[in-house]
Amino acid sequence: MGKVIYWMNASVDGYIADAGGGMDFADPAEDFQEAANDHVRRISAFLFGRRLYEAMEKPWTQDLGNEGAPALEREFARLYKETPRYVFSDTLQTVPEGVTLVRREDAVSTVTRLKREIDGTLQLGGPELAVSLLDLIDEFWVYSLPVIIGGGKPYLPVGTNLRLRLVEQRSLASGITFRRYVRP
Structure with a gap:
């Protein structure tokens, strides 16, 4: 059975994008790119919200x-393109080869089916999609970047309340920290 992991990079104060929607604060260091490549090598599919x-x-x-x-960036691009991608959207009409378009109303049934059919990691990204699939998420991953941006789009929408247990934590030389949580 597949495992759904919600993974987003965030500022220390918990934002995945600044108030203008930009992610310029998330310029990855080389050690982060190495860690991200290692994770993506083990991903069976990406599950994305439209944004x-x-x-x-x-x-x-x-x-x-x-x-x-750089070689690490080329490797990530290759891994990304080789990995099946699902985008959950009611506004997109077409997607390129390698991407499957799923209507948002079908998100729960599609991800439930994918968890049954895929024996691997399904990497979920996008806070609105994540909250709609909260009961299907097995792990929550956060790479915290050493920056405070003071506002913007949070890791999960305001009002989300969920108890978690920390099962892994690592610090990278660049100051980025990785935390992996599961449900208690």
Whole structure:
């Protein structure tokens, strides 16, 4: 049976994007890119909300990872493109090859089916999608970047209340910390 992991990078104060929706504060250090590549090597599928999909798809399939890019970035782009991607959206009409479009109303049934069919890790991204699938999430991963941005889009929407148990924590040389939580 598959495992759903909600993974987002966040500021120390818990925001995945600043007040303007930008993620410029999340410029990854080399040690973070190594850790992210290691995680992505073990992912069976990406499950994205529309906004995160749009933030990831064009950069990693077209702009980044080209010949002149650093080796770690090229590897992440290759892994990203090789991994099946599901985008949950009611506004997108078409997606490129390698991406499956799922209507938001079908999110719970689709992810339930994927958990049954895929014996591996399903990496979920996007706070609104995550809260709609909260009961299906097995682990919560946070890479905390050493920056405070003072507001913006939180890791999960305001009002989400969930007790978790810390099962792993690591600090990278760049000051980024990784925390992995499960339900008690």
